Amino acid sequence: MGKVFEMDHPLIQHKLTILRDKNxxxxxxxxxxTEIAMLMGYEVTRDLELSDKEVETPLEKTxxxxxxxxxxxxxxxxxxxxxxxxGVLSVVPGARVAHVGMYRxxxxxxxxxxxxxxxxxxxxxTIIILDPMLATGGSLIEAIDEVKRAGATSIRTLxxxxxxEGIKVVQDxxxxxxxxxxxxxxxxxxxxxxLPGLGDAGDRMFGTK
Ligand code: PRP
Ligand code: URA
Numbered sequence: 001m002g003k004v005f006e007m008d009h010p011l012i013q014h015k016l017t018i019l020r021d022k023n024x025x026x027x028x029x030x031x032x033x034t035e036i037a038m039l040m041g042y043e044v045t046r047d048l049e050l051s052d053k054e055v056e057t058p059l060e061k062t063x064x065x066x067x068x069x070x071x072x073x074x075x076x077x078x079x080x081x082x083x084x085x086x087g088v089l090s091v092v093p094g095a096r097v098a099h100v101g102m103y104r105x106x107x108x109x110x111x112x113x114x115x116x117x118x119x120x121x122x123x124x125x126t127i128i129i130l131d132p133m134l135a136t137g138g139s140l141i142e143a144i145d146e147v148k149r150a151g152a153t154s155i156r157t158l159x160x161x162x163x164x165e166g167i168k169v170v171q172d173x174x175x176x177x178x179x180x181x182x183x184x185x186x187x188x189x190x191x192x193x194x195l196p197g198l199g200d201a202g203d204r205m206f207g208t209k
Contacts, residue, residue, distance in 0.1 A: 129143050137169040157177060166188075
């Protein structure tokens with residue numbers, strides 16, 4: 001079963017409260033998502049493989065560490081996942097950025113995929129899927145299916161807010177995927193919005209409605 005990590009760093013909790021506030025502007029919302037994604041990016045990369053590397057300081061030779069395992073590809077789920085890219089790239093600037101475009105059909109609440117573009121060497125990379133909201137889990141399951149179809153085998157996800165119902169279905173569908181979450185909220189409402197949540201992440205980020 002994939003592991004679930006809830007990140008309780010004080011800075012993430014503080015910024016999340018401002019993000020939830022309905023009076024927070026789109027401009028501030030985007031900045032906060034970037035900052036939270038950067039902090040989460042630090043945690044999601046905590047177990048990256050290291051190997052020894054010799055380095056010469058101005059005084060003597062020594063042995064330091066360098067990241068030596070699989071390279072990383074970020075996969076934001078459009079639209080709202082885009083807001084997390086710059087934050088994570090600030091801690092892993094060399095990562096490739098692939099994209100999956102999907103939206104939730106308002107009637108069926110099922111994801112509709114309209115775009116995907118992956119690097120050729122996706123099977124050799126650790127994939128970090130980015131989406132601020134994990135609600136029913138439908139979008140995330142479909143995005144994981146897409147990257148697996150393209151050849152990925154090492155996958156983790158970064159979600160700022162998640163509903164317990166959604167986490168469970170993602171774990172059941174993809175037991176090999178670890179899920180990193182900023183905060184696990186209470187439940188979904190009748191329209192599959194997360195409670196207390198923050199509303200529609202894409203609309204708040206881009207000022208649409
Ligand atoms: C939101 C969110 C997730 C999805 C989560 O996207 O960014 O992708 O809903 O819901 P789920 O877990 O029930 O699938 P939305 O469909 O609003 O599209 P957008 O990002 O283009 O606004
Ligand atoms: N998508 C969002 O943007 N917010 C929710 O609460 C659920 C799905």
